[in-house]
Amino acid sequence: MSLEVVLQSIFSAAFIATVIRVSTPLILAGLGGLLSELGGVLNIALEGVMLAAAFTGVIVSGLAPQWLPGAPAWLYAGLGALAGVSVGMAMGWLIAFCHLELKTDLILTGLAMNILAAGGTVFVLFALTGDKGSTASLASARLPAVQLPFVNHVSFIGTLLNGANGAGYHIMSYMALLLVLAIWLFLYHMPAGAHLRATGEAADAAQSAGIDIRQVRYRALVASSFCAALGGLYLSMGYLSLFQANMTAGRGFIALAVVYLGNRNPAGVLLAALIFGAASALGAQVGTLAIPPQLVEMIPPVVTIAALILYSIRRRARRAAAARGFQEQAAAGWSADAARITDAALDGDPQSTAPGTSPSKSGIVEGTNKIQKGR
Amino acid sequence: MPARVAMQQISKIYPNGVVANHKVDFAVEKGEIHALVGENGAGKSTLMKLLYGLEQPTHGAIFLEGRRVEIANPQRAIHLGIGMVHQNFMLAPSFTIAENVVLGNEPRKGRLVDHKRAIAITAALSAKFGLQVDPTARIEATPVGMRQRAEILKTLFRGADLLILDEPTAVLTPQETDELFWAVRNLVDQGKTVIFITHKLGEVKEIADRVTVMRHGEVAGRVATREVTEADLARMMVGRAVLLSSYARPAVRGKVVAAVHNLGCIDETGRPVLRNVTFAVHAGEILGVAGVEGNGQSELVEVMAGLRAVATGEIRINGKAVQGASVREMRANGVAHIPEDRLANGVALDASIAENLVVDRYHRPPFTRYGVLWPRSVRQHATALMQQFDIRGAGPGASLRSLSGGNQQKVVAAREFSAAPVLLIAAQPTRGVDIGATEFVHGQLLAKRNAGAAVLLVSADLSEVLRLADRIVVMVKGEIAGILENGPQLTEETLGVYMLGRNRPTP
Numbered sequence: 001m002s003l004e005v006v007l008q009s010i011f012s013a014a015f016i017a018t019v020i021r022v023s024t025p026l027i028l029a030g031l032g033g034l035l036s037e038l039g040g041v042l043n044i045a046l047e048g049v050m051l052a053a054a055f056t057g058v059i060v061s062g063l064a065p066q067w068l069p070g071a072p073a074w075l076y077a078g079l080g081a082l083a084g085v086s087v088g089m090a091m092g093w094l095i096a097f098c099h100l101e102l103k104t105d106l107i108l109t110g111l112a113m114n115i116l117a118a119g120g121t122v123f124v125l126f127a128l129t130g131d132k133g134s135t136a137s138l139a140s141a142r143l144p145a146v147q148l149p150f151v152n153h154v155s156f157i158g159t160l161l162n163g164a165n166g167a168g169y170h171i172m173s174y175m176a177l178l179l180v181l182a183i184w185l186f187l188y189h190m191p192a193g194a195h196l197r198a199t200g201e202a203a204d205a206a207q208s209a210g211i212d213i214r215q216v217r218y219r220a221l222v223a224s225s226f227c228a229a230l231g232g233l234y235l236s237m238g239y240l241s242l243f244q245a246n247m248t249a250g251r252g253f254i255a256l257a258v259v260y261l262g263n264r265n266p267a268g269v270l271l272a273a274l275i276f277g278a279a280s281a282l283g284a285q286v287g288t289l290a291i292p293p294q295l296v297e298m299i300p301p302v303v304t305i306a307a308l309i310l311y312s313i314r315r316r317a318r319r320a321a322a323a324r325g326f327q328e329q330a331a332a333g334w335s336a337d338a339a340r341i342t343d344a345a346l347d348g349d350p351q352s353t354a355p356g357t358s359p360s361k362s363g364i365v366e367g368t369n370k371i372q373k374g375r
Numbered sequence: 376m377p378a379r380v381a382m383q384q385i386s387k388i389y390p391n392g393v394v395a396n397h398k399v400d401f402a403v404e405k406g407e408i409h410a411l412v413g414e415n416g417a418g419k420s421t422l423m424k425l426l427y428g429l430e431q432p433t434h435g436a437i438f439l440e441g442r443r444v445e446i447a448n449p450q451r452a453i454h455l456g457i458g459m460v461h462q463n464f465m466l467a468p469s470f471t472i473a474e475n476v477v478l479g480n481e482p483r484k485g486r487l488v489d490h491k492r493a494i495a496i497t498a499a500l501s502a503k504f505g506l507q508v509d510p511t512a513r514i515e516a517t518p519v520g521m522r523q524r525a526e527i528l529k530t531l532f533r534g535a536d537l538l539i540l541d542e543p544t545a546v547l548t549p550q551e552t553d554e555l556f557w558a559v560r561n562l563v564d565q566g567k568t569v570i571f572i573t574h575k576l577g578e579v580k581e582i583a584d585r586v587t588v589m590r591h592g593e594v595a596g597r598v599a600t601r602e603v604t605e606a607d608l609a610r611m612m613v614g615r616a617v618l619l620s621s622y623a624r625p626a627v628r629g630k631v632v633a634a635v636h637n638l639g640c641i642d643e644t645g646r647p648v649l650r651n652v653t654f655a656v657h658a659g660e661i662l663g664v665a666g667v668e669g670n671g672q673s674e675l676v677e678v679m680a681g682l683r684a685v686a687t688g689e690i691r692i693n694g695k696a697v698q699g700a701s702v703r704e705m706r707a708n709g710v711a712h713i714p715e716d717r718l719a720n721g722v723a724l725d726a727s728i729a730e731n732l733v734v735d736r737y738h739r740p741p742f743t744r745y746g747v748l749w750p751r752s753v754r755q756h757a758t759a760l761m762q763q764f765d766i767r768g769a770g771p772g773a774s775l776r777s778l779s780g781g782n783q784q785k786v787v788a789a790r791e792f793s794a795a796p797v798l799l800i801a802a803q804p805t806r807g808v809d810i811g812a813t814e815f816v817h818g819q820l821l822a823k824r825n826a827g828a829a830v831l832l833v834s835a836d837l838s839e840v841l842r843l844a845d846r847i848v849v850m851v852k853g854e855i856a857g858i859l860e861n862g863p864q865l866t867e868e869t870l871g872v873y874m875l876g877r878n879r880p881t882p
Binding site: 185189190191194195197198201202204205206208209210211 | 449450453461464465466467468469470474475478479480481483486487488490529
């Protein structure tokens with residue numbers, strides 16, 4: 001395939017659809033990372049939680065027909081999803097328990113959980129199927145896609161809104177978007193969200209305000225793992241319909257980068273996840289060229305590193321600019337002001353240079369005006 | 376009428392055997408401003424922790440308006456109408472003032488926070504009690520005075536009618552202190568009761584109706600403030616007469632030892648913390664650095680000690696450019712540094728006294744010879760310094776953790792004063808130090824100056840700077856607002872005007 005074809009395929013609705021497909025697990029896990037980070041208990045185990053949930057979903061939905069023969073297919077998928085989410089949340093709770101009650105180190109606990117998930121899934125996989133690589137032998141269920149009606153016959157829009165095959169996006173893709181909105185609403189407009197942010201930012205202040213910060217952190221880690229579990233389920237019950245050993249392939253860690261690149265807010269997480277998704281999708285497209293696959297596989301991590309470097313350079317540039325401005329401002333304005341203050345001080349009239357020294361009524365009035373303007 | 380608060384025969388013994396309070400009787404009448412004074416470690420903070428439910432008394436009873444109460448936790452204290460304004464503010468920096476005031480108790484509209492009502496509540500409280508704040512301003516963008524008012528509003532919002540203010544003026548300029556006092560009187564006029572913890576005796580005379588003085592965990596006296604003088608209070612605090620006068624100041628200024636030119640510095644978040652700082656410290660002079668805390672003094676000290684990188688400008692020690700030098704290079708050039716937070720940055724708590732006393736010189740003879748450490752020299756050195764500086768501990772090998780706080784401080788002082796510095800940087804050298812030890816540190820600083828060293832004394836305590844310094848640099852927002860010649864005509868008020876600086880955000 002020529003470069004031209006690759007370029008063509010990038011600037012198409014199908015490519016955007018691919019980006020959304022690839023970004024979905026990053027958005028979900030990134031939101032999970034966000035909730036834990038804002039609560040001051042960063043969940044390093046996103047990767048492990050995704051993997052465990054992906055595995056549990058496949059196994060339960062694959063074995064459910066033996067336990068409940070004759071039930072409708074959606075029930076098997078639903079049971080799988082429920083089990084996957086439960087396992088993920090249980091892992092989140094376990095991290096919280098170890099960290100908050102037993103005082104283990106949060107990072108080490110998270111890492112242990114990741115290793116447990118990587119090894120544990122393969123162990124159970126082998127015990128159940130005799131295969132160490134994947135569940136290809138198990139007929140597991142998929143979670144459904146949601147097809148939007150009436151748009152498929154419009155060429156560009158149809159592909160954009162329902163994907164390249166017209167079947168619609170996976171339910172987890174919609175879930176991801178919905179969660180971005182819900183978490184935004186939660187964080188900035190609900191009391192519990194304010195408590196979460198206060199706990200992460202100033203635990204002492206939160207505690208002195210009567211907030212049970214331990215409970216907040218439990219919830220943050222469980223909710224964080226809930227989101228990551230959804231991301232994991234998407235991988236094994238949507239993106240693919242089987243479980244492969246280590247199928248998360250570092251997405252949980254990229255999700256952590258997404259949290260910071262997204263400036264620690266839900267909209268930023270969405271945007272950052274889409275950027276990484278685009279990089280991965282690009283890698284897939286370029287993969288059709290005669291380029292060594294190792295190089296192609298490097299694209300997403302290279303984009304990750306480049307994005308972080310860019311972010312850091314921009315921040316440093318802002319800092320340098322601020323410092324320059326500071327110096328120039330000082331050189332220009334300081335001497336005149338200093339003279340004024342000195343004169344006043346020598347006149348023995350500190351009031352004239354100290355606005356607001358005597359608590360005046362006018363200050364309060366000003367404050368009130370400001371509030372009314374704010375409305 | 377029963378007292379608003381009566382604490383009777385209160386004792387607090389910590390599990391490690393430290394007796395923080397011993398049979399303390401403490402009573403506050405409704406509607407009064409009651410000062411609680413004492414040296415560090417006198418037990419006043421412990422007493423207030425018991426009242427606020429942060430700790431439980433070992434013996435004794437607490438009565439509120441004649442009713443006996445158990446205060447199990449701060450939530451209970453808040454419920455009983457007790458509010459505490461901590462010295463280090465309990466505020467979330469990225470939240471607005473209104474959000475901080477209502478935190479944990481947000482007004483709701485359905486399931487959502489009613490932001491508008493939060494602002495209205497804050498504005499109403501602010502107007503009622505004359506505590507000016509901008510409810511929509513983020514805490515991180517407001518000056519310290521406003522943060523403190525926000526903190527007070529927070530306790531008022533929770534229904535407090537007894538306010539405990541823990542050393543509220545430590546971070547304020549004299550002018551901001553006046554504003555605070557005005558607000559405190561206003562609170563009392565509206566029926567509130569205020570407990571005012573401080574160790575500045577002038578403030579006690581100015582604001583309080585009555586004062587309880589604590590010493591060594593016991594009550595040393597309870598008096599009406601108009602009946603006593605500051606000297607009386609100081610005597611009650613220390614247990615003996617204290618000289619509160621200033622020291623004689625011979626003018627023998629030598630050559631320039633340290634010259635700082637056009638120094639600029641940026642902190643981790645990109646905020647400029649030092650800008651165009653230029654000054655010189657001469658041999659045989661104490662240069663005081665005054666300013667409200669957080670205006671670049673800490674950063675200046677760190678830069679001078681080699682702990683922080685500079686962005687622009689240069690530092691010369693005896694003519695040699697040293698900016699960017701490591702801490703060891705700085706020390707090799709004759710810089711000694713008594714850090715601000717001595718327990719965090721000045722000592723290793725699990726190392727021995729002897730080890731702590733050689734950390735800046737262990738690599739030199741006689742401690743290290745032929746690349747090998749000589750323990751005997753280290754021990755002898757420690758024994759000598761312990762004697763000279765009256766460090767009381769089990770011996771040179773005892774861990775620093777086993778020493779009392781005052782003796783830990785002395786270890787730092789002994790090491791730095793004995794380093795034979797050409798430039799001695801002393802950052803808040805008497806913070807957390809009692810009056811007796813303060814006299815000792817002051818004497819040492821003056822001795823170093825008289826011996827021809829240059830001393831850079833950074834202190835938030837204006838009276839300390841005025842008492843010791845030959846010249847005073849005032850810092851505002853990382854800049855030098857003025858360099859003043861010290862003398863009898865220079866007052867705290869004048870310094871305060873400089874400390875407010877220009878472009879000060881109107882409260």
